[in-house]
Amino acid sequence: MVLSWLSKTPKSDLPLDVLVTPPLVTTLAVVLLPFAGAVLAPFAVRFAGERAGYYAAAVALVCLALVARLASFGEAGRGTVAVEWLPSLDVVLALHVDGLALLIAFLASGVGVLVFTYSAGYMHDEPGLAKYYATLLAFMGSMLGVALAGDLIALFVFWELTSVSSFLLIGHYTDTASSVSAARKSLVITVAGGLFMLVGFLLLGWTAGVSGEQTYVISALVERAPEIREALDGAGLFLPTLALVAVGAATKSAQVPAHIWLPDAMEAPTPVSAFLHSATMVKAGVYLVGRLRPLFLPESLPHVGNWTLLLAALGLLTMSVTAILAVQAVDIKELLAYSTASHLGLIVAGFGFAEAAGAEAGAFHVLNHAAFKAALFLVAGIVAHEAGTRRIENLRGLRHDMPVTAAVATVACLSMAGIPPFSGFYSKEFLFDAAYETAHAVGGAAWMFPAVAVFGSVFTFVYSAKFAMLFWGKKPDALGHVHRPPLAMLAPAVALGGLVLAITAAPQAFVDAIVGPAYSATVPGDAHGFSIPALKLSPPLVMSAVTVGTGAVVYQAYDRLHDGLREVLTAQPRLRANIWYDGAMATLPWLSRWVTPAVQTGLLRSYAASVVGATAVLALLGYAAAGVALPVPTSVGAGLTGAMAVVVVVAVVAAVGVLDAPSHVAGVLTLSVLGSMLAILYVLVDAPDLALTQLVVETLVLVLFLLVLHRLPAFYGDADRGRVVRDGALAVVVGAAVSVTVLVSTAASPNGALARYLSERAGLPTDHGSVLVDWGGGGNAVNVILVDFRGIDTLGEISVVAMAALAVLTLIRMRDRGETP
Amino acid sequence: MTQLLLALALGALFSVGTFLVLRRDVVQVVWGVAIIGQAANAYLVTMGGFGGFAPVGGGTTDPVVQALVLTAIVIGFGTTALALVLTYRVYEEHGTIDVEELGTGGDT
Numbered sequence: 068m069v070l071s072w073l074s075k076t077p078k079s080d081l082p083l084d085v086l087v088t089p090p091l092v093t094t095l096a097v098v099l100l101p102f103a104g105a106v107l108a109p110f111a112v113r114f115a116g117e118r119a120g121y122y123a124a125a126v127a128l129v130c131l132a133l134v135a136r137l138a139s140f141g142e143a144g145r146g147t148v149a150v151e152w153l154p155s156l157d158v159v160l161a162l163h164v165d166g167l168a169l170l171i172a173f174l175a176s177g178v179g180v181l182v183f184t185y186s187a188g189y190m191h192d193e194p195g196l197a198k199y200y201a202t203l204l205a206f207m208g209s210m211l212g213v214a215l216a217g218d219l220i221a222l223f224v225f226w227e228l229t230s231v232s233s234f235l236l237i238g239h240y241t242d243t244a245s246s247v248s249a250a251r252k253s254l255v256i257t258v259a260g261g262l263f264m265l266v267g268f269l270l271l272g273w274t275a276g277v278s279g280e281q282t283y284v285i286s287a288l289v290e291r292a293p294e295i296r297e298a299l300d301g302a303g304l305f306l307p308t309l310a311l312v313a314v315g316a317a318t319k320s321a322q323v324p325a326h327i328w329l330p331d332a333m334e335a336p337t338p339v340s341a342f343l344h345s346a347t348m349v350k351a352g353v354y355l356v357g358r359l360r361p362l363f364l365p366e367s368l369p370h371v372g373n374w375t376l377l378l379a380a381l382g383l384l385t386m387s388v389t390a391i392l393a394v395q396a397v398d399i400k401e402l403l404a405y406s407t408a409s410h411l412g413l414i415v416a417g418f419g420f421a422e423a424a425g426a427e428a429g430a431f432h433v434l435n436h437a438a439f440k441a442a443l444f445l446v447a448g449i450v451a452h453e454a455g456t457r458r459i460e461n462l463r464g465l466r467h468d469m470p471v472t473a474a475v476a477t478v479a480c481l482s483m484a485g486i487p488p489f490s491g492f493y494s495k496e497f498l499f500d501a502a503y504e505t506a507h508a509v510g511g512a513a514w515m516f517p518a519v520a521v522f523g524s525v526f527t528f529v530y531s532a533k534f535a536m537l538f539w540g541k542k543p544d545a546l547g548h549v550h551r552p553p554l555a556m557l558a559p560a561v562a563l564g565g566l567v568l569a570i571t572a573a574p575q576a577f578v579d580a581i582v583g584p585a586y587s588a589t590v591p592g593d594a595h596g597f598s599i600p601a602l603k604l605s606p607p608l609v610m611s612a613v614t615v616g617t618g619a620v621v622y623q624a625y626d627r628l629h630d631g632l633r634e635v636l637t638a639q640p641r642l643r644a645n646i647w648y649d650g651a652m653a654t655l656p657w658l659s660r661w662v663t664p665a666v667q668t669g670l671l672r673s674y675a676a677s678v679v680g681a682t683a684v685l686a687l688l689g690y691a692a693a694g695v696a697l698p699v700p701t702s703v704g705a706g707l708t709g710a711m712a713v714v715v716v717v718a719v720v721a722a723v724g725v726l727d728a729p730s731h732v733a734g735v736l737t738l739s740v741l742g743s744m745l746a747i748l749y750v751l752v753d754a755p756d757l758a759l760t761q762l763v764v765e766t767l768v769l770v771l772f773l774l775v776l777h778r779l780p781a782f783y784g785d786a787d788r789g790r791v792v793r794d795g796a797l798a799v800v801v802g803a804a805v806s807v808t809v810l811v812s813t814a815a816s817p818n819g820a821l822a823r824y825l826s827e828r829a830g831l832p833t834d835h836g837s838v839l840v841d842w843g844g845g846g847n848a849v850n851v852i853l854v855d856f857r858g859i860d861t862l863g864e865i866s867v868v869a870m871a872a873l874a875v876l877t878l879i880r881m882r883d884r885g886e887t888p
Numbered sequence: 889m890t891q892l893l894l895a896l897a898l899g900a901l902f903s904v905g906t907f908l909v910l911r912r913d914v915v916q917v918v919w920g921v922a923i924i925g926q927a928a929n930a931y932l933v934t935m936g937g938f939g940g941f942a943p944v945g946g947g948t949t950d951p952v953v954q955a956l957v958l959t960a961i962v963i964g965f966g967t968t969a970l971a972l973v974l975t976y977r978v979y980e981e982h983g984t985i986d987v988e989e990l991g992t993g994g995d996t
Contacts, residue, residue: 669991700892706938722904753942764965798907806899813891822950846944852967871966
């Protein structure tokens with residue numbers, strides 16, 4: 068059933084036909100098309116071989132076109148559409164289209180087109196192409212799903228899908244140990260974070276239910292943001308919920324200390340790294356921060372609330388720490404990986420500030436970073452492919468052999484370093500502005516914000532300069548001849564370099580078209596206009612000048628800084644977060660080795676004891692917890708005759724006799740006394756059918772036992788007195804639980820409506836309308852129930868007995884046939 | 889309708905059954921399972937109440953419990969028979985019916 072969620076909200080007073088809502092089919096198609104493409108990818112690889120990359124690029128291109136179509140509706144196409152999913156749990160598959168969703172969707176599908184084209188050249192002679200393209204397409208689909216999800220549950224599902232598909236992509240080379248461990252690391256960290264996030268989401272949904280109608284639809288939650296914040300506060304859950312969601316975002320976006328999976332993820336084929344690090348996966352985390360910003364951040368400023376304290380601090384810390392780590396990197400992809408974490412820190416910090424400039428920094432840098440980082444990764448892939456090495460110290464002066472690549476890299480590095488007037492400069496200016504304004508308004512310790520922002524940016528400048536210098540200076544002789552890259556690899560890099568230049572040339576146009584609407588989606592309340600300020604002397608500009616000046620000086624000492632940092636990290640391994648991850652990974656198997664033998668002893672008695680004991684204790688605790696009063700019996704039993712009492716007592720005595728039996732045969736004979744007593748009891752309590760059955764069964768069991776017993780060895784006596792005492796204690800507890808249960812349940816008998824209904828209609832035909840006779844052809848209610856009312860069930864029961872008979876036959880007669888151990 | 893005597897008797901039967909299930913001898917374990925099954929049947933019958941007439945041609949005793957228990961008796965027979973034959977097969981394969989030897993011994 069398809070429904071438009073917006074049509075249910077009372078807020079909309081528009082007539083239905085001009086209702087603002089995106090077209091459901093197009094929106095669903097954007098998300099589902101890549102998955103359909105993934106299913107067909109193996110066939111594409113079979114028919115087209117390595118050119119299947121162009122097939123995947125075509126799928127991505129159609130997605131890009133559909134996203135553009137969604138964007139073309141403008142304001143009229145913004146909103147939430149929903150398909151019912153789990154109505155009983157208030158879960159709908161809602162898709163939400165707004166500026167932020169479109170920005171991320173544009174990046175995922177647009178960079179996707181370039182990455183697939185590049186793959187067609189890069190994945191030459193590589194194994195597992197079908198798996199590669201199928202997973203990469205599914206990965207793009209999951210990312211589009213994250214971007215367009217309008218519902219927290221759907222968001223979570225797509226979120227984990229990105230984790231799983233990136234696990235497969237990072238571990239693409241399944242025979243390489245480093246690739247496998249990198250894949251596992253990313254999976255463990257991001258999925259674990261995702262579970263924290265899920266708890267946060269459930270808390271949000273629950274809170275919405277407390278203060279009104281329960282919902283997981285994001286736009287509905289944001290609409291009720293003040294009331295939900297109040298409810299969260301009232302329950303003391305504001306900070307826990309925020310922290311849980313932040314853990315999800317931080318692990319996905321590689322924030323300190325969960326940044327360690329990102330450098331390892333470079334084990335993936337380079338196109339995957341480019342995709343993963345620029346437009347997808349890591350952007351999911353910052354997207355979530357932006358998406359929930361209007362929910363957690365109040366409209367009226369306290370400049371530094373919980374949101375800012377948590378996220379701005381986390382972002383700036385990540386930005387600085389990982390920028391320093393990028394300076395000590397020895398591999399160009401490692402440098403870029405740390406730099407990615409650093410720039411994600413910048414985005415998180417931007418969204419973290421309550422200032423409007425912060426959200427501007429975040430939204431704008433999402434675009435800028437995707438453009439220059441994708442370009443740089445493609446450049447790194449070209450360098451590794453053509454020069455045969457990725458070690459920074461061996462690479463220099465590549466511009467002679469690959470001038471176009473050098474130009475792309477230089478432009479991208481200038482943007483990454485934040486040199487005016489390149490695109491990255493603007494977003495960094497907004498961050499400086501937000502940090503400065505916050506510090507100015509609050510004072511005191513808040514001055515740390517701009518200080519750390521500048522500190523981190525200095526290192527950003529240094530490693531950006533280092534990357535650019537791969538192409539400049541004198542080429543070392545050891546490098547040998549470097550080939551020019553093939554067109555399929557060069558063209559996507561050039562396209563991205565062109566995008567960086569385009570943003571540089573006309574930042575305001577990009578802001579108006581894509582970034583502005585994305586920014587508005589992250590602002591609580593009404594967003595003001597977003598314009599690129601003219602260059603004039605202001606505190607942020609001074610901060611930029613300090614950054615560039617200091618960076619230029621520090622760069623002179625790059626080698627000493629690089630070596631010094633590596634020495635410190637070697638001497639103090641505890642500074643590396645990896646130590647903690649490796650320690651945890653080593654502890655878990657150790658813990659399993661310790662716990663498993665304790666739980667799985669291989670002894671029947673320990674399993675039986677724990678199951679039976681736990682059931683008995685839980686039942687008793689349940690009675691205690693529910694405050695069940697033990698009924699005081701007024702007699703030994705209602706309707707209990709003397710004959711019954713004798714039979715019951717004899718049965719118990721027989722059972723105790725079984726315990727004390729000196730041999731197997733004696734035990735079996737005593738056991739059959741118990742069975743016969745029960746048969747007599749059934750006669751006395753007016754259950755003739757039961758008595759007959761019980762007698763037949765009892766006779767058969769006795770015969771069976773006697774047949775088998777003479778082939779079995781003699782009795783094993785129990786010598787251990789301590790064990791007898793322990794087992795006896797457990798048996799007494801179980802017996803007590805059963806006695807209490809029987810007392811409690813017989814004291815409160817059901818009203819017997821069904822029994823009455825049946826017995827009233829079981830009379831002779833003349834008495835009561837003869838329903839039972841007409842329905843089942845008999846006056847015996849038990850028989851009619853068994854063979855008519857629930858005949859199929861009885862048939863099943865007969866099959867069980869037949870199967871048991873077959874099993875018995877097989878076990879005894881077919882021992883020497885078939886496979887023997 | 890409180891059934892004091894049956895409560896105590898069923899408790900005793902369950903105790904004996906549990907104790908037997910924890911023995912080393914597989915035959916005793918089978919006995920324990922059989923006793924617990926029988927006691928459960930008797931419990932269900934008790935829940936139907938005493939003192940009516942057999943549910944034939946208009947009797948007042950609850951026929952639903954009896955139908956349930958009839959099934960349970962037959963299934964219990966199947967279980968016991970299978971368990972016994974399994975015991976026999978275990979002895980053929982491993983030369984012992986001591987649960988501890990089977991669980992911890994190297995003979996796997």
